[in-house]
Every structure is written in C-alpha cells, then in structure tokens.
Amino acid sequence: MKKEVLFIGAGISALTGAALLAKKGFKVTVVESQFKPGGSCGIFKRDDIIFEQGAAMIYGFGKIGFNPHRFVFNALEEPIDIIKHDYLYAIHFNGHKIIFYEDINKFVEQLGKIFPSEKDNFKRFYDDSADLYLKVIANQPTFTTPDVVTKEQGLMQLKSAPKAYLKFLGYMNKNTEHILKKYFKSKEVFDFFDKLTSTYCYTTVEETPAILSAVMFVDNHFGGSYYPAGSTLNLVGKLEKVIEENGGDMIYNRDVKKILVKDDKVYGVKLDNGEIINCERVVNSGNVWNLYNNLIDKSLCKKSREWANLLIPTYPSLVLFALVKDEVIPKDTLPIEMLIGDTEKIDEGEVTLYILSKDDYTLCPRGYQTVMAIGPSFKEWINPKGDYHTEKYFEQKQAEKNRILGLLEKRFPGFKNAATHVELSTPATLQRLVMKEKGAVAGPKQQLGQHMLKRLKTKGEIEGLYNCGESTVMGTGTPAVTVSGISAANLILRECKMQEYEAKYLTGDYVTIVKKPYTGKNLKLSPDETEDKIGKLSMKCQYCMSPKCEKACQKHVPIRDINRRLSVGNFYGARKILNQFDQNPCINCENTSCQEACIRNKFAESVNIKEINSNLVKK
Template structure:
C-alpha cells in the first residue's frame, strides 16, 4: 500500500469552521461540501490513507478493495447520484465502468436469479422462477419505484432544516407526501401485501440482507426503494482503479477547495466546554479547535470513547439499535481460467434459508477492471458475517481458526467456481479484529441494526446530536448503511452545519 504523506501538523492556533473525525466517505462528503461553500475544514484520519471501509490495500500486484465493490451513486441523471454530485462539487471526476448485473444469486434448492441492470429483464427472469406470482412481483418492485421517484425529484439535503423542508414541499408536494407515507414502513410489510409464496418472500429477505444485514421485515422501505430501483436507474458502476479511488478523489477535491486532511492523527477525545463541543485532542496530546465538530466514527465509538459520558438520547437510541456483525474476509488472487466465460462480478451464495447469517458475498472486480490484478489473474473478494466475540482467542488459536474458516469458505465457493482451491495464487484473511484495528470501528461492526421491528426509518437519528456543536455522519445516522446512503448523510450533515454556521447559500444544493 502506498501511504499518504501528511503535512507537518501545526500547533493548534487556527479556529476551524468544522473538524471532521474520520475520512470515511460520509465524512469526506461532509468535508468537501462544506469546503466548496468556503468553510475552513480539517479532516483528521487515524490511518495512513482515506476511505475507511471504502479504502484499499495492495499485495503482490493485486489492489484489493477493503469492503464491497458494488457501488451505487455514480449515475448521471436525477438527484440520487450522490457520489457523482459530491465529486462535481469540488471539481473532480472519476471514470467508472458499468456493471450489467447487480448480483447473481445462488440460493437453496438450486434457485438462481440474476438482477439485471435492465429492469424488465430482471422482472422477466424472476417471474420465470415464480410464474404464479407474476402480478405480485411487479406490484412490489413497482412500489419500490414509487419511493425512488419521490427521492429522485428533490435535492437530498438535511431533513432537520425547516427552510429546506418548506422549500422542497412547495416545489415537490406529491413527492414529499409520498415519502412521509413510506417513512414508517418496512420492505417486508409491503412485500406481503402482494406476495404469498414463502420462497419468494425469502428471496426478498436476501435482497435486503445483502446490503442491510437484516431481512425485509427489519429493512426500511425508503432504503429498499432506493437500492432496488437505483440499480436499474443509475446502475452499479465500478470506479476505474478500485473503490479506493472514490476517497482519493474526494481528498483531491477537498484540498483544491482549501480544506485540509491529516493522517496518523487519531482523536483521543472530543473537548467539551460549558456543555458544548469545541475541539478535539489527539492521542499525541495536540488539540484543535473548531466552531463545529463532526464525528464520522460510529455512534458507539463517538459517545462511549470520545466523550466523558453517554447522553441520555444515545442510551435511548442504543435500546432500539444494536451493533451488526462484522465480516470474515478472504482476499484472493486466482488464475483467470477458473472463472467461466460469462461470470458476473457479484455473487451471493446461500445453501439454507434458515442460516442467512452464513451468507457468502462475492465480488470479482477484475471482471470490470483487469488492471487491479497481474495479467492472467483475477481478484475474488469473498466475505461472510462474523462476530468479534468468536475471535477472542489466543494468537496461535487465532491463526489456526483463520485457516480453518477460510478453508470452509473456499470449499463452499467450489460449488459455483469448481477448481478455485487449486487456482489460488494469493490469500489474505481478515477477521472482525482486523476491521476493528484498521477501520477504528467498535467490534469491527458494519453499522447499526434494529434490536426489534421498528417503524421504518423513524428511529434513525439525523446529524445533530444532544451535545451542542457536535454532529454525527455516516452509517449510524439517517438513512443508514451503504456507500450512497452515507453520501446522503454527508450531504445532509454539510447542509445542516453550513446553515448553523450562517452559510445560508447552502440552502439549495448547487
């Protein structure tokens, strides 16, 4: 991996408009949008490169994505193409490669379904598997489009800003009323209105699980509508050079706009004076002050580690949400001939509906961008949910367990890629402990999931917190997990902070 080089970190004499803790995509979108409006912004990143879960690392000629390679938000039309908009705001761009199929599902009882970029082709394929549910399939996915079309008519900014809400309502009254209708609903409730086949309902569960890590009953309809429609509208588009290019380009734009980012700058605590967040202190002891502090850490890391005590509002939130599992990751380099002609980039493998927590996710980004691997080889990144508690073992046992679990996953992959074991050229195994160490996420968690069935997105907090001057951004704020979702959170946070700072021209997304 090529380490980013930070400038000499100065003594804390400058008062910034905003300090962002962490350079995940949510934090970087917040930073770039504020810098584009003239705010003096500082991003503090504990690692040596930006991106967090959207970062990368290099080994023996392979460039691996840290997280998923299935990227939304790079469309060219509408308002939901948030990554495109984030880059444009700071005058940078990124070449992307369109993916014709979002996911190739390999499911129990030999059920195989491809989610084609072409909507009608996808519906046709799914209907061929469930011909008796023809009408229900179309009605459910068409209802997802109703949600998406509401979102796609308006600039996606802060729902905490009354003037913005008033402006949007008068511009798009029907779209706003539509979103209000869907806010308290979950995808599973909508699906059961139209569909009765239990296997098809299970399919919709795995459709949700592959990005929300919970079944349809616990997945907000707003999120489902966005994902299930944008994959056909804006499509899945892979960044040339790997997912890590997104963060690299956002940093380039941030610096062009006058913002700053420091690496190897780990925040130890948030400084609170007179009950207000006013700065941060690094583990080195250096302090930096700002009018507004924005945490791109998880809410658990923010309120349990960076502040002296947990506010009552956060305790209440933790009663509704819990940490999702982390992942066991296998980063593989394999001989190209092991992949048949026509292999899709993304796959999901599940052999038993009752064991959804053992789902295997597969990304093969070199099918879209061959330059990420040596000639004649492919990258296969495969991962499955895993809890950090399962890895609290001695060093010797830890290495043995990694080898054992990796072997089991490769054996399962042989079902869809026969000969993969013999074709291995490189393997690196990452556990929840790896995520915790390098991504600075408590227990390596993917983000929050509901403890019980909640009313859609109504329980998810926005960007402001109960601590004056402190905001949160990222996957533990509205609207939740996923790269485009955290970009939404970043736009909303930048909007809210800019209004609070008096940069009123940010009322409208430009």
C-alpha cells in the same frame, strides 16, 4: 491552532462533507487514526495486485434517480472516471442464477419464469414500486437526510406528487413484510426478498423498514452499478485532493480521544498524543458507540449513551481476499455475485463476491482474477484490543479461511488449487483497522425501531457537534453515507447563512463513464508531461502499512503518502508534504537506501523514489 470545522475520521461520509465545505472556503481539518483515507472503502496491494478492502458495490453515479456520488463530484467540479457494470449483480438462489438487469422489465420477466405462480404479482409489485420511486425520488432529487430537510424542501416534495409522497411517508413505521403481503403469498418469494434486504442492509424483510425497501428494490435498476476506474483509491483520493487543494489539512495516524466541551459548547478535540486542536465545530463520522462511550465525557449525554448501548449492531463480517487463476472463473461470471447458503435464514453460507477485475484490467495481470468474498460470522471473536496474536485466534482464523474457501470451491470447482494468494480479515481486524464495532460493517442495524429518524441525528445535542456516517439517519452503503456527509455540510452552510449544495445550482458534468474492460491505457493524471510521468511512476508504490523505504530515508520523507496522492493526480497535496522541508530533500540526495529498501524489489523494480520526488518541485 483554531480550525473552523474538524472531521473525526476519513471515511467516505467525512471526506464528502469536508470536501464540500472546503470548496465553499471553510478551513477544514480531517483527523484519521489510520495512515490513509477511505475507512472501509479503499485498497491494499500485494505484489502489484490491487485488492478492494471493503465497500466496492458502488451505486449513485447514474444520471437519474438517487445519484449522490455524481452530485458530489459535479458539485466539487472534480473529474472522475467510472466503470459501469453491464448488470447490477447476480444472486444464486435455489439453483437459479438470478441476474439483476438494469432493465427492470427484463428482470421482472426473469423472476416470472423462476416463480411462475407469482409472475403477475411481480409485475404489479415492481410497476407500483417504480412509479412511487420515480414520483418521490427521481422527480425531485434531494440529497439531504430527513432530519435536515427544511419545511420548504419538504413542502416542495409533497406538492410535486402529493399522493405518492404521502404513500411513501406512510411506509415509515411499517416493515417490508407488511408491504410484500399485499402482493405475494409464496414463502419462497419472501425468502428471496429476505436475501435482497440482507444484501442491502443486513436485515430480513420482517426487520427492514418499508420506507427503505421501497427505494432499494428499484433504485439500482434506474441508476446502475459502478466501480471507480483503477480502484476505489480514485474515489476517496479525489475527495482528499479537493480538501487539500482548497486549503484543508489531512492529519493521519492520530486518534481523537476526546471531544472537548465547555458550557455545553464544543471548543475542540484532544488527540492521542495530547495535542489539542481548537475549533468551533466538530463532525463525528465514527460509530455511535465510540461517540458516546469514548469521545464524549461520561458526565455528558447520559440518556443518549444509554440509548446508544441498546442499539443492535449489524452482524459481524469476515472478508477473504484471493488472487486466482482466471481458468476457474467461468466467462459469464459477473463482477458482483451473491452466494446463498440457507434460503430460509441469514447464515454463514451467505457470501457476496466481488470479482472487479472482470471489468477493470488494472487490478491484476491478465490470466488472473482478484476475488473479495464478504459474509457474516456468528462466532465469538477475540477482543482486538487484547492479544489477538494468540494461537487460538490464528487457529480460528485459519478455520474460517478454509470454510469460505470451501464455499468458493462449490461455486468455482478448482478454486483452492488455482488460488495463488489468500488472506482473511476477521471481525477483530475490522474493529482494529477501520473502527467497525466488533466487526459490524454497517453500524447499527437499519431495522424497524432503530431506523431513519431513530438513529443518530446530523445535529448533535451539544452545540457545535455534528454527525455523519453509517450510524446516522441514512446509514448503510456508500450512497447513504455520502448523503450523510452532504447533509452535515449543508447544515453547517445553513447555520452560517451560506448557499447550500442543491442540484439546481449544478451545471457541469464531471463524471465520465469509461469503456470496459478498463485498461488505463488513456489515463492522463495531468496535462503537464512531467507531472503525468511521475504520477504514473508513483502508481507502482505498494502503499505499505509500515513502509521500509521511509525507515531507510535519512531525511524521513513520507514517501508512501506522497505516492498515494500522486497516484490520483493530487499534486498539490504531494507538494504540500514536501514543502514542509526547507528545500526538496530528494533533489541532491545521493543516498539510494530508500529505493534499496523498497518492498517492490522482491518481485520487480523498486519505485523510482528519487525521480518522483526530485521532479515534484514547488509551484
């Protein structure tokens, strides 16, 4: 079978690129090794409790500035409800709780009180940074990576603010420390900025390219911090919805083993089951190491393979998930907070907390809070391709779980006793489940020497090969990888002589900021009453990794995959699955074994599988 564009992986970057191309009429196929979309952005459930599994610091939904997520949903004409946090986040630094106010002047005033000797310098620094940001980024918003920008686009940006733009480009090969030295002298201030660059791109100010920090230090003060109402399932699920509604195919539980090349041109991919999918264009969204060491034949791209294997990855990470009684979380705790261990270096005491149930009441019952804690791990971990079920591995995992719980206990006394559920993802888990090389959550470090144009390009060196994701020019963070997906789509559109996605062509606004705390009370999945009802019934599904209900179903209906789609209003995709059967297998089914096997029976009523699927009639 022949497809126009095939995407390897279903992370945010690939879903973005695939949705944009599908919207333009391309025949799109997305192949994902896991059973669901999103990569490191998505959820899992434990007894109805929703846990974010990774990327949950969502920026880019603002009305001004660098807002690629809003741009994408407006381009796709896909409505989405978003929660806006009151504050960006907070950092606990040297005994101070520093709140990142959206009001940049209020933020600077706060810093002046904490670092009184540098008060005027903070104002000067942020005034200059804001001025540069507004002239270069906000004035002419573009969502194309530098390697894909045309001469005309670059010239237009230059003409809009020539002095500011040239100053901005002058930062390309300078580090952040070089810029900060023009303003500050205090070592403590440099330590503080180290923590900011560490939060955004896992680097110190010495490593971080100034061209990145010039944007990231001020961008979020203009754009704000957000969370998809009801969880990030609604972010990735809606991108999948657009792909399927526009004729695209999502293939799950299949691993692409090889990108097939003949006469220096891509002609398809080979899957782990031996199946070959023919296509003229392949977009790789996985990491650079998997691309050159596994997907491309060893006889090709030898220099690029050598280059890729010299790239330094971001440090490995651990992620702890907990459900805790609300009483131990102070009322003034923000949904996102960063705890600092050693203020003078990045160490294992540096943990970022996500307590998103503070703003979204649909994640867990009242009286409790969900906590995700992510931080670095500098220990050697067992190879996930080997036997990671060894006693040594579990001992190491338990020790790390206790260590992070100890850090949380310091911030929230009584946390350990108040926790009713705790589990940990190790670097080995992250590599095994979401293809994070040795647990490096952001791919290659965005450090000077391997930043921006020195990373993987959107256009591959083999004809028909393209790239997006964390290893590419932008990399690091959901807004950046979203831009990489936009760039891949726009480059393909450009080569096909079709109109690219640009802000000037968008007219409607499909992003709705909902009130906090979000309760889901007014949620409407469909104007059709039956669809709305079964969509809400499907939200009770636990989206199990190994669904017992499916094993019990005599007709082998992919129940979990249907429910996941219905939960975000993707009725077309859910029907597409059922339509693979000659007739709806649930309408006349008298067997209740699927509902009896439902894991939800352990703590509540089972998901009403028959009612959901029997009402999901063809349209």
